Amino acid sequence: xxxxxxxxxxxGYTLHRRREFVWELPKQGDxxxxxxxxxxxxxxxxxxxxxxxxxxxxTTHLPGVTDYAICMPDGHQGYGFPVxxxxxxxxxxxxxxxxxxxxxxxxxxxxxxxxxxxxxIEGREEELTNALFxxxxxxxxxxxxxxGSRESIDAALEYGVEWALEEGWAVESDLTHCEDGGRRLDxxxxxxxxxxxxxxxxxxxxxxxxxHFLEVQRVTDIFDADTAAAYGLSEEQVVVxxxxxxxxxxxxxxxxxxxxxxxxxxxxxxxxxxRELAAAPAGSDLxxxxxxxxxxxxxxAWVNRQLxxxxxxxxxxxxxxxxxxxxxxxxxxxxxxNIAKREVHxxxxxxxxxxxxxxxxxxxxxxxxxxxxxxxxxxxxxVIIPGSMGAGSYVLSGGEQSxxxxxxxxxxxxxxxxxxxxxxxxxxxxxxxxxxxxQQKVYVKASSGATIAEEAPGVYKDIDEVVRISDxxxxxxxxxxxxxxxxxxx
DNA sequence: ATGTCC
Numbered sequence: 001x002x003x004x005x006x007x008x009x010x011x012g013y014t015l016h017r018r019r020e021f022v023w024e025l026p027k028q029g030d031x032x033x034x035x036x037x038x039x040x041x042x043x044x045x046x047x048x049x050x051x052x053x054x055x056x057x058x059t060t061h062l063p064g065v066t067d068y069a070i071c072m073p074d075g076h077q078g079y080g081f082p083v084x085x086x087x088x089x090x091x092x093x094x095x096x097x098x099x100x101x102x103x104x105x106x107x108x109x110x111x112x113x114x115x116x117x118x119x120x121i122e123g124r125e126e127e128l129t130n131a132l133f134x135x136x137x138x139x140x141x142x143x144x145x146x147x148g149s150r151e152s153i154d155a156a157l158e159y160g161v162e163w164a165l166e167e168g169w170a171v172e173s174d175l176t177h178c179e180d181g182g183r184r185l186d187x188x189x190x191x192x193x194x195x196x197x198x199x200x201x202x203x204x205x206x207x208x209x210x211x212h213f214l215e216v217q218r219v220t221d222i223f224d225a226d227t228a229a230a231y232g233l234s235e236e237q238v239v240v241x242x243x244x245x246x247x248x249x250x251x252x253x254x255x256x257x258x259x260x261x262x263x264x265x266x267x268x269x270x271x272x273x274x275r276e277l278a279a280a281p282a283g284s285d286l287x288x289x290x291x292x293x294x295x296x297x298x299x300x301a302w303v304n305r306q307l308x309x310x311x312x313x314x315x316x317x318x319x320x321x322x323x324x325x326x327x328x329x330x331x332x333x334x335x336x337x338n339i340a341k342r343e344v345h346x347x348x349x350x351x352x353x354x355x356x357x358x359x360x361x362x363x364x365x366x367x368x369x370x371x372x373x374x375x376x377x378x379x380x381x382x383v384i385i386p387g388s389m390g391a392g393s394y395v396l397s398g399g400e401q402s403x404x405x406x407x408x409x410x411x412x413x414x415x416x417x418x419x420x421x422x423x424x425x426x427x428x429x430x431x432x433x434x435x436x437x438x439q440q441k442v443y444v445k446a447s448s449g450a451t452i453a454e455e456a457p458g459v460y461k462d463i464d465e466v467v468r469i470s471d472x473x474x475x476x477x478x479x480x481x482x483x484x485x486x487x488x489x490x
Numbered sequence: 491a492t493g494t495c496c
Binding site: 103142 | 492
């Protein structure tokens with residue numbers, strides 16, 4: 001092995017290879033802890049020319065950051081804190097940072113299984129795509145599956161999917177197959193501004209734009225037969241993947257608190273290398289308010305995905321002329337990609353209560369963890385990692401090493417290779433749509449052609465490579481792979 | 491991500 005094998009120059013920083021797929025930026029200067037990038041050399045190349053490493057380094061300045069900051073294999077630069085970043089911050093002596101959660105609070109994915117197989121939908125893709133597109137609101141701005149009211153929004157913010165169950169938009173098993181039972185108990189709707197709630201009014205049950213989508217998929221590969229069986233997955237099965245977040249409500253809430261934190265905690269801000277990392281000190285009123293507001297946004301995003309899933313069941317019932325129960329359209333699991341959560345972890349300082357910030361990262365608790373829903377306690381938490389429209393997605397299970405390596409986390413997607421602007425220069429939506437249909441039998445329909453260009457398969461990193469790293473490190477283990485059939489988006 | 495700046 002040459003010296004060249006031991007370090008990697010990325011974004012002006014020197015990373016040191018600790019072991020396979022683990023690269024470390026040693027603690028230096030004002031860094032409180034080292035930073036780690038979990039990646040292959042190919043994936044490191046992809047982040048070498050943007051601000052990912054610099055932003056990761058900046059996160060190690062946050063008070064209370066514990067052991068090391070982490071960048072997942074799909075990481076790329078984001079607002080202040082990398083997308084694909086994980087920072088575990090002491091919940092007593094540290095801080096909480098909206099930029100380390102993300103603008104789209106509880107952006108995430110849920111997978112719905114069915115007892116249909118690819119044969120059942122082959123030849124009917126356009127019909128199904130159109131029916132879904134007509135039924136599920138997409139794109140920027142207004143229109144939801146249901147009309148919101150002040151009362152319903154407050155109830156959704158406080159009770160999450162429990163509220164949806166009472167209203168008839170959910171069944172009991174939808175709650176037991178969701179993190180926190182679909183309700184984050186720490187939610188404080190009174191900490192969410194009127195303005196944020198107003199934006200939610202006509203967005204209850206809407207996909208939004210950007211990388212959000214609803215995709216009908218078929219299972220193409222099973223890697224772990226026992227776990228796949230426990231998850232109810234089999235080859236050629238049809239499943240549905242829903243990817244969206246908290247829409248304008250989460251965005252407004254993030255903005256509201258960033259501004260307030262900048263104003264009220266400028267002393268802490270002055271210690272940080274980037275304004276975008278603005279954080280409220282643990283124990284402050286504002287930290288408690290932000291946490292309560294963020295948890296309310298988490299509940300809203302779960303309700304959003306629930307309403308879309310409910311509508312999807314209705315569309316399938318209509319198109320296939322069978323009840324959704326006959327088609328066994330069960331929620332496999334719902335995973336959050338953008339959240340902070342109070343969790344207790346074993347750290348170098350012993351058992352510690354932390355705000356685990358996962359931004360573009362997925363919780364990946366292993367078998368036996370008490371916070372994994374009973375249905376999956378013996379197999380580990382399902383982890384759903386969407387890829388691109390041309391590459392498909394993965395289902396993993398939380399890995400044995402996740403608690404010791406990544407505060408119980410793994411990657412969340414393929415990760416962008418280029419900006420949206422660059423994507424629109426490289427691709428034209430109509431061509432992407434035609435190629436996907438003609439070459440891969442993938443049917444795409446979107447409110448905007450520009451969105452298809454921005455989300456072209458070529459703008460994403462290799463999802464296989466991202467998942468390979470997760471599996472090799474034992475933080476999230478491969479269970480199954482899916483491939484798109486129908487995709488609707490903003 | 492986002493009524494792509496209140």
